[in-house]
Structure formats: C-alpha cells, structure tokens
Amino acid sequence: MVSPDAALAALFVLPLTGALAAFAAPRAAAALAIGVSWANAALVGGLYGMVGARIALGGHAAPLGVALRLDGLAWPFLALAGALFAFAASATAGRALLAKPGAAALWLTLLAGLNALFVSADAFNLYITLEVVSLAAVALTALGGPAAGAPALRYLFVSLGGSIFYLAGVAFFYRATGALDIGLIGAAGLSGPALAAPLALTTLGLLLKAGAAPFHFWLPPAHAAAAPAASALLSGVVVKAALYVLIRLWTDAAPPEALDAAAPVFRVLGLAALGVGALGAFRATRLKALIAFSTVAQIGYAPLALGFAAGSPLAVQALVAFMAAHGLAKGAIFLAADGLRRANGHDALDSLADPGSRLGPTKGAIGLGVVALMGLPPSGGFLAKWTLAEAATAQGHWWMAPLLAGAAVLTGVYMLRLVSALVRAPACADGDAPRGWSALALAVAAVALGFSGPMLSALMLAEAAP
Amino acid sequence: MTSEALYAAVALALFGLGWAGLLLKAAPLRKLIALNVMSLGALMLLVAFAWRPDAPPDPVPHALAITGIVVAVAATALGLVLIRRVRADRDR
C-alpha cells in the first residue's frame, strides 16, 4: 500500500523528473513524454481511492509548511488533465508536436505544474504553480509556428500581469491573517477592507489568466495559433487552472457572505462570456478560431456557476461537471479539427468538406464533442446544466433554466458551422490525415461523463467530510 | 507614518506605475519592463508587510519575496526570448 505522502508527491515528482530527463536527452524526449503522460494518468486513476487525503509537505503542518490536499474538487481536475495529456500525447497531432525540440520537456513541465496546482492548499504555492503552468503554456503556444509568436507574447503579458495581481492579493491576505494556507485564511473570517483588497486583487488576476470575458482578448488568438495538440491542452485544462484557483478562493478562503454579495458580478461575467464567445464564434472564418471562441463562451459557465455557489454544493458540483465535460470535449474537437484540416488541406471554415470514410473516428469525435458541448443528454454537459439549473431554481432564479437551454442552442448553431462540413461533398482526402482515434476516445469520455453523477456526488461528499 | 506604511506606499506606487505601463505602452519590451516594475511593487509589498514594530521582521514574507524574485527573473527571461523570436519571425 502506497502512503498518501508518496502518492501525492509522485504527482509532481514523476512528470518533473520526466521533464528533466526529456531535456537532458532530447532523442528520447517524445517517447518519454508519451510514457510519462500515460503513467500519470494511471497514477491519478489510482489516487481516486485516496480522495480526502491531506499531507504536510516536509512534515511541517499548515501555518508554517505547505500542505497538499486531494479532495473531491481536486480529483476531477487531476483526472481531466491526466486524460487529456495521455490521449493528446498519443494522437498524431501530439506526436508531431512532441517531435519539436524542447516540446516534450515543456509538455511534462506543464503537466507537473497542473498536478501541483490542483493539489496545492497554499495560496503562495498556488502562485508558483500558476507561474509554472503559464510559462510552460506560453512556450508551448509559441511552438505553433511563425504565426504563433505574437499571440504567445500577448498571452505571456496578460498571464504575467494576472500573476502579479494574484501575488499582491496574497500579500494582503498574509498581512490580514498571518497565514497562507487557504483553509486558515478562510478560518480567519475576514471582513471589510482586509477582505476586499486581497479578494479583488486575486480575483482580477485569476480572471485575466483564465481569459474569462471581458478579459478574453488574448485567448482566441493564442489557442488558434498553437499546435493542435497544444490547443487541446490549453483550452481543455490550462484555462481551467486559473478558474480552479478562483473557485478555491471564493469557496474556501472567502466567507460565504462575500460570495453571496459578489454573486451578481459573477453571473454577469458568466453571461457576458457566453454571449461574447458565441458572437466571436459566429464571426470566425477559420476552424480553430471558431473552436477557440467556443472556449471563451464555455468557460463562462464557471463564473456563472460560481454565482450560484454560495451555500450550494450543487452549483459547485455542476461547475466541476461543466469543466470536465468541456475539457474532454474541447480536447477531442481540437484534435479532430487537425484531422479535418489535414484532410481538406486548409481550414477555411466555409469550405471545409467531409474528410471521407477513412476518418470515421474524426467525424464521430466531432459529433459527440458537439453533443457534449451543447450539453445534450447523456453527456457530462447535460449533467452540469441540469444540476446548475436545479441549484439556481432552488435559489429562486428559475430564469437560469431557459437561459442554459438557450446557451445550448447558441452552441449548437455556431457548432453547426463545423458539423455542416461533415455532410458536404467529400474532400480529396490527404492519405496521411490522422484517423482520430484519440479524439474519439476523448469525445466518448465527455459523453460518458453522464454516468459520473453518483461519482461526482460521492466526491463532493468526500470534500465535505473533515 | 510607520515604516510599513512608507514601504507599502512606495510598493503600491511601483505597482501602479507598472500597471499603467502594461496597459498603455505599446512596445513589447516596454510592456515587459512595466511588468517587472509591477512585480517589484508586489514583492516590495511583501517586504513591507514583514515589518514588525520593535522586533526583527517576519522571515516568511522575506522568503516569499526571494522566491518571487527568482520566478520573475525566469519569466522575464522567457519574455525576452519570445520578443526576440517574434522579431526574428517578422523580419524573415
């Protein structure tokens, strides 16, 4: 039996070691990245049995040391990252990216950073992990080719700016509470300016980093310009890292009254994201731009759900389901889009055509991915939508139900621009276009999340337990 | 005015200057420098908050500041390389 100490430490030791090895031995790097990604997925799967574990790193308990905790909120995010990294690495697009010099080491560093972030219970430690994630993600973005440099640079500026706001906020938190552990900050029960200053600073920083509307201007160019496998990770899980910290802060560090008071702000932000993202997706002319704008819209569900999370574990559960379903589906669609583009020889949205029957898995991935993004049953998106609508209605906001259904309609309408490509006259297929089995696997997982309801409830209960 | 307040005022001034520079300066290099100024402000805030009346300062924020400096250096370096890269791609 492995101790929780060893298992949780392995979450960052394994990919970090892999990254160093990949850097030192570039020839074995790609194989290392694929192997470690899968090993990590297996490790995360094994950690399901340890949900609820909390360890003090270095044997120093919370106020002085840094704690890691694996709770019901952290595990789904770890699992999302694990699945995405494993399947994206094995996909043809992933192998193409990993063959570039330095990509494999960056890939594994990004994984290490995400893993460390999701289990961190310490506000300052979260700052460092956020930086690891951002820097690795920016570098991976820039590997997308000559057109990717400028978007990556903008991404870096916004991301660094966001980190600095967050760091300043952490400084204020420490001054007001003498603690860095998120739970201890929450236990201090802050109020007044001592609460407002750090909360506003950290929230602003994290929203910037997440690309949540109205701070989304950097996101579509960066996600569209990156290599397909990198885009899958960026849209699928990297933007969620900042959102995850945001959830943590507002549910664990801030008093419930504050979340209650800020709820309208988050609802407005969420709705704005849904609208702005959909508008961008309608106007996009390139395949990847459409998918990237859809990310802008879909991450709006996170602030929206946060706007109903005050005293409602249901809304948090919905949020987790949203993020997991979107991550898997978006990863699938970005990978499948690569197949579609290569089969067509271009990615102009209005003239894409059926990539032929050899690319059946690719087409299936797009179809199932759209089902999951729209939140049609039985996908994880439906689970999330229903849960959130229920939570909102219980709080008297019944208008959320038609609104969520309407958002699904919007998603369907702009995604139709992608789906309609599949029924146009077949393209003269590029024989080398990837068939898309990895994308299909991710899409199936996104739809199969509809079976995860009991598991999610169990995870949320595990979180509630001391 | 305590030393903490004085240091915090300077830190926030730096923070604000960097913030404005990040938003208003067009050249990438200036933006990066503005970010550095801003991050110095945030780190100095930590140093200010370590101050204790009539006692040695709290070592924890000092340690955090050192860590933050190193992270900022690494990020700046990556930013500089990226700026060079963008320039090279554009000139090609």
Added chain:
Amino acid sequence: MTDALLLIAAPVMPLLAAALAMAAPRRLSMLGLAVAAAPALVAGLTAGGAEAELPGFLFGAQLRLEPDLAPALAAIALVWGAAALHGRAEIADGPDSRRYKACFGISMAGQFATLLARDMASFYAGFAALSFAAYGLVAHKGTVEAMRAGRVYAVFVVMGELALFTAFVLIAAAQAGLAPPVETGVSAPALVWWLLLAGFGVKAGLVPLHVWLPLAHPVAPVPASAALSGATLKAGLVGLLVFAPPALAAPPHYGEALIWLGFIGAFGAALLGVAQRDPKVVLAYSSVSQMGLALALLGAAAHGLAEPAPARAAVLLFVVHHALAKAALFLGVSSGAPRMVTLVGLGVAALSLTGAPLTLGYAAKAAAGAAAPVLGPVLSVAAFGTAALMARALWLVVRQAPARTSRIKATAFGALVLGLASAPLMLAASVVPSTATAAAAALAPALAALALGFGLSLLRVRWPAPPPGDLVVLADPIGAALERSSRFTGSTADAPRSAAALQDEAPPDEGALWRETGVAMAVVLLAVALAALGAATR
C-alpha cells in the same frame, strides 16, 4: 430479473445496433436495427409492471413499464421494427446509409426510453435523443426540400427542447425529486403546464406547432415517415400524459385552449389535407387531424369534462391504434407486396382510422366517446374528415406507379397490418357495436367518403392544393434571408480561400485592446471590491 433485463435492453439494443451500423455498412446492420426492436416488443407484450434501474446513468435511471403503457410500447416497437425492416430494401447502401442507420437507431432508443423512463432526466435524455436524431431521418435525402424540411424541423425541435428543459427543471424544483408528476401527484406552477404544452405540442403536431410535420413526412424516406408519424408523434402524447396528467389540476384556460387547438387541428388539417396531391402529405395531415382529436380529449380531461382514468386509457388505446394504422398506411405507399394485397392492407388500415366496426379504431373512438361524452358528436363529424382523407390517400396511391415487389418490404407491411387486424381480437367486446344504429353510424363516414370521392372523380373536380406546411410559408422570407447569408449554409462552390486572403483581415488595434482591457479591469475590480465590502457591513 429477466423482465428488468428486457427493460434495459429495450433502449440499449437500438443503441448497440446504431453503433454496429457505423462499423458495418452492409444491409445486415439494417436487419440488426429491426432485431433491436425485439426486446421492446417482447417487454410490451409480457413485462407490464416490470421495473429496472441503471444507477450510474445521469442521476440514476429508474425504468418502469406501467401496465397500461405496455400495449403502446408493443405497438410502437412493432412500428419501429417494421420500419427498420422496410428500410433494408428502401434505403440504398452508400456513405449516407450509415448516418441514416445511426440516426434511426438513436431515435428508436430514445423513443423506448421515453416510454420506460420513470425519472425526468432519463425521460429528457430519451426525448432529446429522439428529437435530435430524427433530424437525420427528415433531412436524409439531402434534396433542397429535405434540407428545408430539416431546417424547419430543427427550429421547432430546438424551441421545444428549450421549453421542456425549463419545464422539467421547474418541476424538479417544485417537488424536490425527479419522479414525474403523474407519480408524485404534485401539480406544477401554471407556467410549467404551458411550457409542457409547447414542448410536447411540437412533437404531437399541436396546431400551430404542427407545420414541420407536413413538410417532413413527404421528404423523408418511406420507412422514416412511417416511424415519424406512427411512433414519434406519440412521444408528445405520452409526455403530456405523464407530465401534465389529467389527474392533476390544470391551470385556468389550459383545458379550453387544448380543446380548441385540438379541434382546429382535427378539422383544419382534414380540410387542408384532402386538397394535397402527394399521398404522404395527405397522410401527414391526417396525422395532424388525428392527434388533434387526442389532444382535445386530453384538454377535455384537464377542463373537467372527462374523468382522468378513462381519458388516460382512451388516449393510450388511441396511441396503439394510430401507431399501427398510420405506420401501415405509410409503408403501404411503397409496400412491395402484390397490388391487391397492398390495397386490402391499406383498406384495413383506412377503415380502422375511420372507426369502422370490428376495427381497433372503433374501440379507440368508443373509449374516447365514453370518457368524454361531450366529444361524441365531434368525433363522429371528424370521422367524416378522416374518411375523406383516407379516400384521397388511397386514390393517390392507386394512381401512382406500383412499387417494385420486395419480399422484405411486404413482410414489414404485412406485420403491421396483421398487428392492426389482430389487436381487436384481444378486446373483442369493445369492437362490436352494441346496437345497429351504432354500427351504421360507425360505418357511415367510410361509405359517405367513398360516395363523395366517386362523385368528385366523375365530375373531374380539381382544386388548388395549399402549400404543404401551410403556416410555415409565413416564415419563408426569414428563411430566405438566412439562406442568403451563406455563412450558415456554406457551399462547396467557394474555392478554399488562400492563407493570404485569410490573413488580411484587419489586424486588431493592439493598443485599443489593452485599453479596453484596462477599463474592464477597473469595472471588475471595483465591482468585486464593493461586493466584498458590502458583504462585511451586512
């Protein structure tokens, strides 16, 4: 135990068959779809009252076959099975056929799920699967008309789903659970009833939500039309029975509205339908007309003009009857059987629809009349309209060139006709009119229609056919405008734009973007800070 397995197999088998169809394009997979209807058929015949659960699905799926729903399940399963079998001969193998088969299997699974689901999430999952996958059946042929019908259908479906999702969430919130109101007995707020009426009305062809129906049925392949008209329409009726049950108190005016809309459908569709020149359009209008009667019955129950229990029984009997009869009629349009056999089969189905004695239709009409005596005269008058529609449809079928004989198609058609003809044997008492006048009254519509038709054909009367889809022409300008913006339709005619052309979209003004972000920062920072400050002073 076996019963529970049957219930689970009913929706799962079609899904597996759909997956198989994706993998194996040959005709074998269509046969698989027909076989996939078997568990539902067997369950409907033998497993009334059985229960099962799938704990992991959504919020934990509960399945239960209500004993009075069992015949409906059997009839609908027979319709799907026959349609699948017919499709094996009708649908040409090709790249499209995989899509057709997948959509067919998913629709079938969805429909079985709606009949079995005992929790709202599973019901909604089934209903959505049925609705969205049926788009693939409507638009299958890919012609201009098919694409138009598909678009109209999609618009209505999406609106319907929007209403239903809202209604279901509100029901769940009102009663704190996922069991449908028919079981909890908790009446939902008035808004929910109207939302349900809109959502299920789309599927059931309630006027004015019916317009997709006469557009979709003629352009879909024959077996798909049979399934759409015979089976999927019933999902709307069953949905109303389960979620807006007659036993619960309806909001004011709900019942009246339903009665009047039902009447308008019953008579208006008959008038519009007899003038059509395509037998499938005539049959589609006949469906709108028939569904109008069933909806009016539900309205009568909601308005207190009928007892809830007999009304429910009558509606369910109507479901069985109309499913078998209408599916048989549609398959008869391209039956594959020898001409005389086809005509006899069509005659049986048509007579049944008009409510002639000894047919299932008679029993259905009698049950409706008994449940809501006030509807009796209306039913009799409507029967004349139905008879006229049937005469028109049969006439049009007789005139069209006979379909090539096909043993498979003939089997499918025969199965439905046999099912329709043998069902009365199980209800022997209620299909025999008690008095001679009742028998005469039941036969009168058919005879009158025959006489009228004969007379009209002698006089060579022709009248202009209103456009199928009637009201939808009002929306055509909007559709045309949408079509002009090729963004949504796209066309393969455009050459792929060169990378350079795509690049020269005006580069964004970087400085303006950052300044706008700065303003957004100001707003968000202020809002969050004020919220946090406000929380403290509370």
Added chain:
Amino acid sequence: MAAAFLGGFIALACLALFAAVLVAPAAPGLEAAVAAALPETGVTNPVTGVLLDFRGYDTLLEVAVIALAVIGAAALAPRETPPAPLAGPVATAAAAVLAPAIVLFSGYLLWTGGARPGGAFQAGALLAGGLVLLEITGSRPWWRRGLSGRLGAAAGTAAFLIAGLGVMAATGRFLDYPGPDWGYAVILAIEAVAAVSVAVALSALFAAEPGDGRPGEGAP
C-alpha cells in the same frame, strides 16, 4: 482620453489599496512559529529555514521554474548570429581579475546563508554574473555547452528531487529532513548544487540560444 481615465483609475485603485493598509489591522505573522521551529532545521538564518525547510517545496518549484525558463528559451530562441565578443584588453583583463573573486565571494554567500542573509540564489546570481562576464568576453567554459550545459541547468531541480526522495526513504515523507544535523547537511548540499545550477541556467538565459547549440544556421 482612455489613457487619462486609466491612469486616474489606477492611481485611485492604488490609493484605495494604501488606505486598506492603513485601515485594516495587521495580524501577527509567523515569526514566532518560525523561531520556535528553527532549531529542528539546523540553520540559524530564519529566512533560509523558511526557504529550504518549512517551505522547501516552494523552493523546489522555484528552481523548476528556472529550469523551465531554460527549456523554453532553448526551444524558442531564434537562430541568429551571436554578437561578436568583447575581446579588448580591458574586458579580458577585467574578466581575468573579477572571475576568481566572484567565485570566491559567491562561495562565501552560499556558506553564510545558513546563519546570515545570503544563500543559494544570491550566490547563484553572483556566479551567473561571472559567467556572463566570461560569456561576453568570448570565453565560454565548456561545461556551459551541449549535454553538460543542459545537465547543469537541470541539476538544481534534480538535486532537490533526489534529496526529497532520499529523505523520504528515512522519514517516509517527501522533503522531510531527519533531524537538525542531517537537515543542515542536506540543506547545504542542495544549496551548493542549486547555486551552481542557477548560475548555469541564468547565464544560459542570458545567451538564449537554440537548444541544439547551433546558432546562426538560418531557418530551422
């Protein structure tokens, strides 16, 4: 217009933050807890104790960030002709005189970190300065190139990981040093490797060349 608004808003926001500093009371920090726990660590400088023991995990990630920057820089650096070295007599002489002094002083900084201000990063940064001096005068040491250069930049993180796992064998917990004596030794070892590694990494970031070490070969 927008610029003026933004400038005004930023000034106001910073003033508001300053007001928050003045208004809100400061909570007692962790100085007492650090002082109480410091004897276990084996070092006497509390900042070093926090950096390398109490929050050693932060420091591990921070060293990893430097390695990450080196990896990223190597992957992204454009292929450009490096600037000509400063080969004049003054520069060469200055390098010859300063380099040994820098090495010596950074060694002192490293050693003194246990008790007084100083430590691995300070020493590493100084050492990096020396390396940069050599770099611009055109005498880059062999161990900055190729595999050894990569190993050098990765060594700090690797040492941390190895030490963390090593003590795990003894205490069962990652980065949990066994007792003050061992703790001091482990900390010093980590610091020594980290200092050199940081120096190599920072000077590599200064040069920022493509990872395969073949600058100036035109388009990739």
